[in-house]
Amino acid sequence: MKFSLLHNDKDSKARAGILETDHGSIETPIFMPVGTAGTVKAVHQRELKDDIKAQIILGNTYHLYLRPGLEVIENAGGLHKFNGWDKPILTDSGGYQIFSLSAQRKLKEEGATFKSHIDGSKHFFSPESVMDIQRIIGADIIMAFDECTPYPCEFKYAKDSLALTHRWLDRCISRFDETEPKYNYSQALFPIVQGSVYKDLRIQSAEYIASKNAFGNAIGGLSVGEPAEEMYAMTEVVTNILPKDKPRYLMGVGTPANILESIALGIDMFDCVMPTRNARHGLLFTSNGIINIRNEKWKNDFSPLDENGTTFVDNEYSKAYLRHLLVCNELLAAQIASVHNLGFYLWLVKEAREKIIEGSFLEWKNKMVKQVAQRL
Known part of the structure; x- marks a missing residue:
């Protein structure tokens, strides 16, 4: 793999680069649609490529380990072969999912014991096993096993958790x-x-990771x-330390x-379930602002989903x-809305x-941040 920085913004820390993998190149900054269980919900792979113009998607170690299971994925020849996506894939280590199951997991130095959210069966993840699992899944980019601390959390908890995350990282490497x-x-x-919203912990962690x-x-x-201002502050602290050439x-x-402000702070890659999750509930992101398409005001609005959006998605459907x-709970609604939102994010x-x-x-x-955040 190779990462090349092509341009640095003169007025901010924003960068434009290219990340080259064996499954293709990724132009940064980039948004990565989330395909938790090996699929981006309600979206066909063809739409990801042709309409949304996705360059990389995500899978999740925790969910893929439970279903369909490692044997199926390995027999298929890896996740790319299994789901028919021939571009790059990134897998999250499952740490966030495990630690969000606070009532169903036990954490210790060796790793995490947890109960499946599907059938209650017990499982164990260690830094070593998570590396092995992600080797079998076969993503181009894999993540270290860490503990994602909740917000808010006490300083001592965040400090102890950070130390564990760093020890686990050494084992992952x-x-x-x-x-x-x-x-x-x-x-x-x-x-x-990691390091929660504590500046000194974030500095310590960024230096260790670097x-x-x-x-x-x-x-x-x-x-x-946490408040957006805290997120931006911690992001800036970390990007000041992490290597500029990576x-x-x-x-x-x-x-x-959030994405626009974070690009200005020097971030290259993003993922979030928000565009697809919100789409299924009728919340649309557009270049003019946010639309709740269920509202009565759109009942007789036959304009496109985004009047300025012909450049980023097939805009043949009207708001009405x-x-x-x-309103009719038609399955096609989730597909259209998801393709639209993801298309907007990639645009x-x-x-x-x-x-x-x-x-x-x-x-x-500065203009777009105000524009895309307003409610229409």
């Missing part, structure tokens, strides 16, 4: 280095910066309920405004028609990239 990819293409391991000289680095434990991934973020489908980061290259990013970002 050792296991990763002593094993090989299973499917004849390269994989890269990203460590994860010292590992990994191919790329991630920032976790944000967008978990990709930076802000996990689980976020709204269109999508509202009708949602937004593409526009950001173009503005960075043109040298007009900051002015455009």
Whole structure:
């Protein structure tokens, strides 16, 4: 793999780069649609490629380990072969999912024992086993096993958790280095910066992660309920420390405004379930603002979902028609809305990239942050 920085914005820390993998190149900044169980909900792979223009998608270790299970994925030849997606894939280590099951898991130095949310069966993840599992899944980019602290959390808890995450990281790196990819293409391991909203812990973690000289680095434990200002402050602290020549991934973020502000702070990669989850409930993101398509006001509005959106998605459906489908609980509603929202997110980061290259990013970002956050 290779990461090249092509442009740095003159007025902010925003960057435009290219990340090259064995399954294709990724132009950064990039948004990665979330395909938790091996599929982006309600969206066909063909739509991901042709309409949404996705360059990389996510899978999740916890969910794929439970269903369909490692035997099925390995017999298929890895997740790319199993789900028919021939572009890059990133897998989250499952840490966030396990630690969100606080009543159903036990944490210790060796790893985490947890109960399946499906049938209550007991399982154990260690840093070593999570590396092995992600080797079998076969993602191009895999994540270290960490503890994602809740918000709010006490300083002592965050400090102890951070120390454990760093010890686990060392074990992840050792296991990763002593094993090989299973499917004849390269994989890269990203460590994860933690530390809650405590500046000194974030600095400590960023310095430790930077010292590992990994191919790329991630920032976790944000967008978990803290105010946006805290998220931006912690992100800035970390991006000031992480190597400039390596990709930076802000996990689980976020709204269109969050993404634009974080690009300005030097983030290259994003993922979030928000565009698809909100789509299924009738919330649309557009270049003019946010629409609740279920509202009565759209019942006789036959304009496209986004009047400015012909450049980022097939805009053949009207607001009135999508509202009708949602009110009737038609399955097509989730598909149209999901394709629209993901198309918008991918359009937004593409526009950001173009503005960075043109040298007009900051002015455009400041205008767009207000525009995309308003309710219509």
